[in-house]
Amino acid sequence: MTALPSITVRLDDRTVAMPAGATLAHLLERERREAAAVATALNGRFVPRDARADTALNDGDVVLFFQPIVGG
Amino acid sequence: MPLTAHPPSTDRPAIVPKATDPLLIDGVALDSRFFLGTAGYPSPATLCDAIRAAGSQVLTVGLKRTLQAGDNGALTQAFAVGREQGARLLPNTAGCRSAREAVQLAHMARELYGTAWIKLEVIGDDHTLQPDPFELVAAATELVREGFVVFPYCTEDLIVGRRLLDAGCPLLMPWGAPIGSGQGLLNLHGLRTLRERLPDTVLVIDAGLGAPSQAARAMELGFDAVLLNSAVAQAGDPVAMAGAFGDAVRAGRRAFHAGLMAPQAFAVASTPVSGHAFLLGDA
Numbered sequence: 001m002t003a004l005p006s007i008t009v010r011l012d013d014r015t016v017a018m019p020a021g022a023t024l025a026h027l028l029e030r031e032r033r034e035a036a037a038v039a040t041a042l043n044g045r046f047v048p049r050d051a052r053a054d055t056a057l058n059d060g061d062v063v064l065f066f067q068p069i070v071g072g
Numbered sequence: 073m074p075l076t077a078h079p080p081s082t083d084r085p086a087i088v089p090k091a092t093d094p095l096l097i098d099g100v101a102l103d104s105r106f107f108l109g110t111a112g113y114p115s116p117a118t119l120c121d122a123i124r125a126a127g128s129q130v131l132t133v134g135l136k137r138t139l140q141a142g143d144n145g146a147l148t149q150a151f152a153v154g155r156e157q158g159a160r161l162l163p164n165t166a167g168c169r170s171a172r173e174a175v176q177l178a179h180m181a182r183e184l185y186g187t188a189w190i191k192l193e194v195i196g197d198d199h200t201l202q203p204d205p206f207e208l209v210a211a212a213t214e215l216v217r218e219g220f221v222v223f224p225y226c227t228e229d230l231i232v233g234r235r236l237l238d239a240g241c242p243l244l245m246p247w248g249a250p251i252g253s254g255q256g257l258l259n260l261h262g263l264r265t266l267r268e269r270l271p272d273t274v275l276v277i278d279a280g281l282g283a284p285s286q287a288a289r290a291m292e293l294g295f296d297a298v299l300l301n302s303a304v305a306q307a308g309d310p311v312a313m314a315g316a317f318g319d320a321v322r323a324g325r326r327a328f329h330a331g332l333m334a335p336q337a338f339a340v341a342s343t344p345v346s347g348h349a350f351l352l353g354d355a
Contacts, residue, residue, distance in 0.1 A: 012137055012138060012139040013139055033138075038138060038184075039135070039179075039180030039181075039183050039184050040180075041176060041180065044172075044173075044176065045176060046176045046179040046180055046183075048179075048183060049183060064137055065137065065138040066135045066136065066137055066138065066177075066180050066184070067135070067136060067138050067184070068133060068134075068135065068147055068163075068184050068185065069111075069133070069134045069135060069136040069143055069147065070109075070110040070111040070112075070113075070119070070133060070134065070143045070146050070147050070150070071109065071110060071111050071132050071133045071134025071135075071163070071164050071166055072109030072110070072111045072112070072132055072134075072164070072166070072251070072252075072301035072302065
């Protein structure tokens with residue numbers, strides 16, 4: 001029996017293992033992030049909320065989540 | 073009559089009277105010309121009271137990566153207070169060093185905050201936090217093309233200002249002094265020149281103000297509004313200071329409309345007597 005292929009992505013400052021074929025939406029689910037509560041960037045580019053489910057992750061991808069904060 | 077101190081901040085701040093000349097930005101009429109930042113307050117409650125005391129209708133906010141510490145609920149509470157006084161949010165692109173970064177962050181801000189308004193910051197020097205004019209213009213050009221209403225944080229450089237207006241920015245936000253320095257209006261000549269050369273442009277002094285007198289001075293010079301954060305958040309009593317800045321902004325605006333007298337190089341007697349003191353004549 002062979003193991004299911006997997007990938008690793010960098011999420012903020014840590015490494016996360018995901019099954020091959022996973023999308024950005026899957027990563028949000030895995031991290032228990034409410035879809036509307038964060039904005040997402042993949043390899044330095046903004047990914048709109050409605051494009052997450054169609055955005056496949058690849059091994060070595062860098063994902064950032066952003067959220068609102070006070071500011072000047 | 074003795075002067076009285078500002079009311080203690082433990083009381084609910086008084087209702088701030090509305091100005092008589094609203095500021096129009098992107099088709100939105102703002103009654104307050106005092107834009108307030110939301111960062112660095114001692115507590116969420118202090119932030120909320122400061123917003124009330126300031127009467128601000130533009131509140132700046134930011135974005136952070138989720139691995140960083142939270143804000144203790146300050147933003148959620150500030151939103152509620154802001155709504156009560158018709159405030160709009162102005163997300164910033166703080167921390168960006170390139171046009172590319174700023175554009176990406178602006179898109180995230182638009183999605184999270186639901187506004188196309190963006191305070192565009194592209195920093196070119198870590199020590200002074202001076203904006204990078206080249207990256208700023210590049211980012212503004214792209215963001216305007218993508219439907220954003222760009223509030224560019226810039227210097228008092230007239231030519232850069234013109235390029236930003238050419239790119240489609242509806243206003244400019246020149247610094248008074250480096251961010252958070254509290255030094256006031258460092259380059260009066262440059263700021264006056266900007267005001268004189270762009271008489272029909274909305275100009276907001278953003279950054280560097282430390283005292284209400286400096287805000288009043290900016291308004292007296294004909295600037296349309298001021299944006300500040302640290303001077304209120306870091307005050308001994310942020311709520312009282314927010315009220316003091318609000319008073320100063322209104323006073324400075326009224327003074328601008330009233331028309332300041334022209335400075336004279338020599339003394340000019342104000343009492344209409346003749347040239348000699350009439351009781352000490354030599355006759």
